[in-house]
Amino acid sequence: MESTRKAPIGRPRGFDADEALERAMMVFWEQGYEGASLTDLTRAMGITRKSMYAAFGNKEELFRKALERYTEGPAAYAARALEKPSAREVATAFLAGSVSTTTRPGCPAGCLGVQGSLASGDSGRVAQDALTAWRDDGRARLRHRFQRAVDEGDLPPDADPELLARYVMTVANGIAVQAAGGATRAELQQVADAALRNWPPA
Amino acid sequence: MESTRKAPIGRPRGFDADEALERAMMVFWEQGYEGASLTDLTRAMGITRKSMYAAFGNKEELFRKALERYTEGPAAYAARALEKPSAREVATAFLAGSVSTTTRPGCPAGCLGVQGSLASGDSGRVAQDALTAWRDDGRARLRHRFQRAVDEGDLPPDADPELLARYVMTVANGIAVQAAGGATRAELQQVADAALRNWPPA
DNA sequence: TCCATTCTGCACCGATCGGTATCTAAGTTT
DNA sequence: AAACTTAGATACCGATCGGTGCAGAATGGA
Numbered sequence A, B: 001m002e003s004t005r006k007a008p009i010g011r012p013r014g015f016d017a018d019e020a021l022e023r024a025m026m027v028f029w030e031q032g033y034e035g036a037s038l039t040d041l042t043r044a045m046g047i048t049r050k051s052m053y054a055a056f057g058n059k060e061e062l063f064r065k066a067l068e069r070y071t072e073g074p075a076a077y078a079a080r081a082l083e084k085p086s087a088r089e090v091a092t093a094f095l096a097g098s099v100s101t102t103t104r105p106g107c108p109a110g111c112l113g114v115q116g117s118l119a120s121g122d123s124g125r126v127a128q129d130a131l132t133a134w135r136d137d138g139r140a141r142l143r144h145r146f147q148r149a150v151d152e153g154d155l156p157p158d159a160d161p162e163l164l165a166r167y168v169m170t171v172a173n174g175i176a177v178q179a180a181g182g183a184t185r186a187e188l189q190q191v192a193d194a195a196l197r198n199w200p201p202a
Numbered sequence C: 001t002c003c004a005t006t007c008t009g010c011a012c013c014g015a016t017c018g019g020t021a022t023c024t025a026a027g028t029t030t
Numbered sequence D: 001a002a003a004c005t006t007a008g009a010t011a012c013c014g015a016t017c018g019g020t021g022c023a024g025a026a027t028g029g030a
Helices: A002-006 A017-031 A038-045 A049-056 A059-072 A076-082 A087-102 A122-152 A161-180 A185-195 B002-006 B017-031 B038-045 B049-056 B059-072 B076-082 B087-102 B122-152 B161-180 B185-195
Strands: none
Touching (some): A059 A076, A122 A161, A161 B087, A161 B185, A185 B087, A185 B161, B038 B049, B059 B076, B076 B087
16 A cells, blocks of 8 residues: 555656656746646646646646746745845845845746736737836836936935836836725725835935 | 818728727727637627728727827826826826726726736636636745745734735836836846835835 | 556647738719 | 618638547556
């Protein structure tokens, strides 16, 4: 009985399931759930469709397992941050881990938890690029406005318009993600207030 | 010549192009670019595929025009915010407009500019829900940790763990969006530092 | 040795995708 | 009235989607 549990009869699996899942996670991370086709996934995993279905069930379950792996791997900074001794250190470590993981060389830019459905396949790339350009344009306008504020003495001379613009835009993007996840207006207004409690933050 | 410009020969358009574009914008806003099929779009617009192609070119151009309309409509708060007299008012109005627009009743939750490719069709809904639950779980863990900090005296007694957790998660989500758009690690670390310059923000 | 299981590889399924063709009917110009 | 353009409806195109079936080979335990 134990022997059957350890090694079920039949040809053993010819690939490393953990490594295959790691590869699948990277594809989902980069291309999102719908943008990652079975062809993309299995090619990256180095196995056939049949093997993937036998090992992971279907695409949805593969994604869930990839998300679990992401939590224990690239997103492990979150759990580590929660163990810091003070709240300030928790928050600092959490955001530092967020920065580090979303900009890690060799890994897709961004967070699987956010853009797992933000990224897309080739057909949606133009729209994705258009939206990135749209956000960049808004940020540039904020930057110019804050530069003017520095010039006019409205902001201190050592204020960094680039940083301030990116800060405001980052909070706004985060608010959008929160709203899409069901946060209420009152909750988000509290967040906006908190983000501006000391202004300018630099 | 003026007459031909005003009314070109042939049967005039039988629908209001502006209103059709408005409807299309709402569909893109709610379902994202790839999640919005031509069937969804034309049904909402009340016209046929042929009419849509004749009036707007193709799906990509329709999306671009819908994004323009979004900029001039629901996202007009951004332009208005830039006209405020002080930098603080600019930032305040920008974030307040972001909150208001992403949580407006009768409109899709979130920002078209962020989740135009974040949302998805029916096939990706389960993955989308899983990611929302994933982010909610992370936020709950932060909240519990901050509650403990209050209990231990690490945070002042009047600190709001719910707000602090949402604040940190919002900034992290924004960082993820920024990273996906190409922001560098150094730039984002500056943002994270700015977000924590006065802690706790409440 | 026999059997069970998984392997690779390919063809295939129904469904949907964005986009087009074809038809008739209708309305506005010259 | 003639010329022109659009609307509506329907069917269709090639491509891709997630998922399956079937072939034959490989590799283990009983």
